[in-house]
Amino acid sequence: MNVWIDQDLCTGDGLCEEICPPVFHLVDSLSYVIGPNGQPMMAGGPNSCAEIAPAMLDAVLDAAEECPGECIFIES
Numbered sequence: 001m002n003v004w005i006d007q008d009l010c011t012g013d014g015l016c017e018e019i020c021p022p023v024f025h026l027v028d029s030l031s032y033v034i035g036p037n038g039q040p041m042m043a044g045g046p047n048s049c050a051e052i053a054p055a056m057l058d059a060v061l062d063a064a065e066e067c068p069g070e071c072i073f074i075e076s
Contacts (some may be wrong), residue, residue: 002075003060004049009071016067020059023052031071037061049075 003023006017012029013042025040032040033050041048052060052074064072 001052001057002049003033003052003064004035004046004073004075005044006064006071006073007032007044009069011071013068016063016072019066020056023050023056023060024063037047044071 004038005024007030010030012026012031014026014031016024016031017026025034026032027040027042030044031043032042032044033048035041035048041050060072060074064074
């Protein structure tokens, strides 16, 4: 499964980073997915789709559910 964030919908609350810091990171009040190099994927949107490690799936799902902007997208 993969995850990406629509920065146009992001409210910058940082709940995703709080819930799952290995996958999400806030930069200038917008959340980004952390890529395989350990850095936020700054292209944003579907161009910044990252694979979810199986151990992180539940936390990513929780982050998506709690996100007030509904900007976290999970794809198979």
